[in-house]
Amino acid sequence: MSDTRVHRPADLGRQIGVISAVVFMIIAAMVGTGLFGGTNVRELQGGALDSDATYLAPATQAFSIWTAIYILMVAYAIWQALPAQRSRVRQRAAGWWVAVTAVLNGGWLLAAQFLNLPMTVIAIVVLLIALALTIRVLTIQPSEGWQDAVFLDLTVGLHLGWVALATVANVTAWLTAEVVPASWGDAADFWGIAVLLVVGFIGIALALGTKGRLAPAIAMSWGLAWIAVGRSTGEPQSLPIAIAAGVVAAVVLLVAVAIRLILARSTPD
Structure with a gap:
């Protein structure tokens, strides 16, 4: 996996830049969770980002995926800093892109803490675009071993899949709190299922665009499954939305697996 190319000054700058970006992200996460005296994300913006704020908010347990993403980001920062x-x-090709996503991740947390809901929507959409471009780079430059697969592909894939779903939840939180009435009324099931169908198409598009990478699908399915749990066991309750979220979760994951199997069988030995 090592490269015989001559080191450039820019290479060391990139390694330092990635470490700095990940450190910023971790500090922003500590601020966002209230460890430095701020308010926890779930209580910000009048509670609009909490797990019971909208019909498309995942249950609280879903957000534990951030722990895995942060651990992988720190592991990547350390690994990419090695001389090899x-x-x-x-x-x-990918180092600076990962650094950008780390900064934007922290930026979303700071926007939630100190700005307003529209700014969080802008921040997470920009983050989603950056992650999509990063996974595109990784798709063009295939991994060369298990370290690449774990520290780069898995890290970026989980981040992308979760943020894709979180973008939908964030936009829904903004629309619910500031654009449409807080109660969706009789149309809640219809609009909730309609948005979930869009999420499903996004998941399928990601699977096609990434050649069946499983990490984005796993992260999206994880979040969708917890939307199903939240709507079936918590407030606001909606059995139709819960069922739709469960079905879409299964479809997104199965499509990614199917594409991966098809491509594996079509690749000559």
Whole structure:
């Protein structure tokens, strides 16, 4: 996995930049969770981002995926800083993109803490675009071993899949709190299922665009499954939305697995 290319000054700058970006993200996460005296994200913006704020908010347990993403991001920052990684083509192609996603991740948390809901929507949409571009780079530059697969592909894939779903939840929180009435009334089931269908198409598009990568599908399905739990056991309750979320979760994951199997069988030995 090492590269014989000559080290460039820019390579060391990239490694330092990635470490700095991940440190910023972790500090922002501590601020966002109230560890530095701020307010927890679930209580910000009048509670609009809490697990019971909208019909498409995942149950609280879903957010534990952030722990895995943060651990992987820290692991990537350490791994990419090794001398053997400095001049690798894949690191040169993806390193700064990962750094950008780390900064934007922290930026969303700060927007939630100090700004308003529209700014959180802008922040998470920009983050989603950056993650999509990052996974595109990784798709063009195939992994060269298990370390690439774990520290780069898994990290970015989980981040992308979760943020894709979180973007829908964030937009819904904004619309519910500030654009449409807080109660969706009789149309709640219809609009909730309609949005979930859109989420399903996004998941399928990600599977096609990433050649069946499982990490984005796993993260999206995880969040969708917890939307199903939240709507079936918590407030606001909606059995139709819960069922739809469960079905979409299964479809997104199965499509990714099917694409991966098809591509594996079509690849010559």
